[in-house]
Amino acid sequence: MLSVTERKDMESYINHSMNIGAFPHFVQENQRPFDVLYRGIMCHTTKLVVGGILEHWEPLLSCSTSLAVSEEFAVLGVIPEDVVEDVARQKGFKDTGDTADNELYNQAYDEFVPIVLEIQNAHGLRILDYIQEYEYEKELEVVVKATPLTILKVEESETNLGVKYLLVTVTV
Secondary structure, eight states: OOOHHHHHHHHHHHTTOSOOTTHHHHHHHHOEEEEEEEEEEEEEGGGOOTTOEEOOSSSEEEEESOHHHHHHHHHHOOOOHHHHHHHHHTTTOOOOOSHHHHHHHHHHHHTEEEEEEEEEEEEEEEGGGTOSSOTTGGGOEEEEEOOOEEEEEEEEEEOTTOOEEEEEEEEO
16 A cells, blocks of 8 residues: 555656655565566667666666557657767767757767667566556556666567567666
């Protein structure tokens, strides 16, 4: 059973608020094992090296028990602007707004590809175990504390609609 504060923090997280209070601690204390979880994101191509370590930019990862749900997130193409800017700055991007600068930003953006992380041996907190009805319940969300992930395999895959992405098998 959730306390009022724990429920408020969880609802803040699932509604994409940055004010999530002690929710990361709650996840840590109440996580359970999952054989496999999935997370669909955009990732820079240089990060996808078998044997390499993949670190995420957020303290908590919203994952799913559903591959299909994660495929949708992967192909949506959402990348935090500051992450793209970091790559663009390595190319000389100065955020001046001129045409050449915009081209550098667009080149950096184009280096990101849709991936689905297949996270083996994960531990997380399944939202539906605590809140049975909420706006995103069909996502079958499991929240995982971000930790470095070791890349085991990278292979091409595609959605049922034929949209290509990379399936990246990782382990904690």
